[in-house]
Structures are given as structure tokens and as C-alpha cells.
Amino acid sequence: MTTEALSIGFVMLHTSPLDVPGTKDAGGMNVVVRAQAEALARAGHRVRIFTRRSDTETPSRVELMPGLSVVLLDAGPPRLLAKGEHEHVMDEFSRLLHDAIAADTVELLHAEHWFSGIAALPVARERGIPLVQSYHSIAAPPESPIGEGERPESPGRLAGEARLAAETDLIIAVSDAERATVLERLQGDADRVRVVPLGVDTALFHPCDTAECDEQRDWLRGGGRPEVILVGRLHPLKGFDLAIEAIARLPHAQRPTLRIVGAPPPDGDAYARELHEAVVAHGMLGTTAFEGALRRRELAERIRSASLMLVPSHSETFGLVALEAAASGVPVIARDAGGLREAVVAGTTGVLLADDEPAVWAAAIRDLLSDEPGLKRMGEAARAHAVERSWQASADRLVEVYREVIARPAGAQRQRETSVVSNE
16 A cells, blocks of 8 residues: 555634634534544645634634644634534635635545535535545434434535535544444445544543642542543533433532533523523532633543543534543443443443433442442553554544545546535
8 A cells, every 4th residue: 555645635614623622613523633633744644624714813824733734714704603604604615615725735625524515525526536524423303302413503404414425425434323323314325434433642631640649539538529520512412411410419428529621602601501500509519610611731631630521412423522531541421322332331441321310320420439449440441441542543544544535536436516505
């Protein structure tokens, strides 16, 4: 196989790799794209990430490291948009992306989320280059239970995701669970779906081994409260309300402290307010901290200082924070759903719960926190599980997929429509 360097263009229309995860609409997707892009650049590939400018201060091009730059396109107003508003700027973004690619050619486009894919599709066809699509989340019909996935936040999403499944050259899923969703919900072609496992930064996310951690262990042995952590955007899909209700079911003397790391998306203030109100209603104000979004280094410090992470998400294509907790030697209690079944090894690195009753979650939290030897064994097993995964291995697998699709004969490409999905 050739080792020639590739020229790759990632497309991220609605969120920027420069944003702090947990703010705006930045989340696990931002972490994944940036980590993979950095690993690709370290391996000698030339990578550009094309995103929308949401302010007037950031320059039009930001060099993150040798071989990796972020290109900001002036599509739509230079301000933060609610997620659903991005459908209105897809056409303009597509035109600007076409011009950017004409001036700075790439061999392949890799679109992240459906907004990006629909904007990139006509560009890829006009330039005669392959388009690879990652969804990161796939919408469920509005009437579906929340456990089926996100709601379509804009009118064209359901049709747009199905169209991309039919027309892109290759689809990349982050888990077997996401692959199954592509095949079942979007009627994707199994021959055009590849699973690329995610990695984790095991140098940044590592078990607590400082003097501060020794003090914390002494504090716990002296009767201090253990800490439970929640990480993610304050959005109903993440199920943080269930975690609060579960901890509230525990007797006051047995309640752990709760640390919530993350901020609401641009249109998510109502849910954030509900979480704050629930904490007050349950008398947990003195044992709960809302930290907002944190930069990666601070987040890693918070995770490894916790005794336990909860991931009560109704739906996850993978659940990267669960793997980051594992790398930190912190066991996880997660919902038995989607890709969380792959991020957490049930009974070994954490616990998976199929029930959404707060009392069931409360019992699992109580049982695990009261078993210090078991908690320690699970944390050690979690770290061992995480060190087997790296972002470089993830990027290497991406390159295999890229080379596969680039090598396909041009005549093998099916004729496809190139109009952008409209919300008119």
C-alpha cells in the first residue's frame, strides 16, 4: 500500500473545531474531528477543516499545527446561530466551499453531520473528488421516543440524511450501533459503510496520581462524600435530569456530591433552567456544582478526581466521555443504549442500565460507591481497556478508508443529483 501523503478536507458547517466542547453546539463531534485531524497531520498528511465563521474576531485561516489549518467561510451572519438555523446557510456555504477548494485543492472531502454533507455534495461532484460522510448523530422522526435519537432540528434533516446515505461515496460510522442505524433507518448500502473506531488521549486522560488525589482518598476514607460527574451539553438527549432524580432518591447521608460539566446549546436555556430548578427542589444545592464548559485539560482533571461518571444519555452513537472516564480510571454507569454498549464493557469497566427509573439508577450508584475494592478493580480494568485505543490508530484506519475510496475508478461513481436540499 502506498504511503504517499494525502490532502484532506474536513467540512464542519455548524460548529467549529476552535470551539470549546460543551459550549455552543460543540460536543463529542468537535473532539473527534480535531483529534483525528491532528493525528493525520502528525502522520504527514495535509489537512484543512472548513467551517462557518460565527464572529468577526477570528481570522479567516487559523494554523493549528504544521499540516493542519482551519478555514472559516463567511456564510450567513457572523454570529452564533441556533442549530436549526444552519439549514438556511447551506447554499451559501456550499458556494464558498467550492471557491475555497478551487483555490486550495484537496483529494477528498470528509463531511461531518448532515448540514456539512449536503453543502459538500455538489462541491465534490463538480470537483470530481470523493465525498465521505460521518453523521455523528442520526435524527429520529418527531413522534419517536427520545431514546431513538435526536429530533430533526430543521425541516430538511430527515430527507437530507437519507439522501446522503444514498449518494455519498462512503459513510463512516463510529460504532457498530451507528452502522446499524445507517442501514436500518436510512436504508444505507452495507458495502458503502465502514466503522472507524474512536480513540482517546490516554496521556491527557489518566488516573489520578498526585498528592491531591491522596488527600481525596483520605477524605473519602474519613467519611467524606464521593463525587459523581456528568459531562456534556445541557440538552434533554443527555438525560441529566435522570441523574439528578436518581441521586435525590438516596438518603441525604449517602448522597455523593454531583459535578455537572457543560453548557446549554444556543437554544437550550429552558432545559438548563429545569436542571437548576430540580437541584434546588431536591435540596441538593449544597452538594451540586454546575461548572459550565471546561477546556480539555481542566476537564481531564475534573474527571480523574471523580469516583464515578454517569452517562444517562437516551441515545449515543458512541459516548466518547465514557471512554475518557475509562482512560482516567473512573468507572461509568451508563444507559444501555446505542454505542454506549461499545464504550462501556458491562460488569468490567462500568455498569449498563436498561431501566430509566431513578430508583434503579440510585441503587446502582449506591452499590458501586459503597464497594471500594470493586470500584478500584473496575477503574483499573477501565484504564486497561482505554489504553488499547488511540487517536493515531483511529486516524490510520481513516487513511485506509480514504485510500480505498480515492482508488475507485472514476467511471464507477454513480451519477448523482447535486442540488442542495432546500427548506423552502
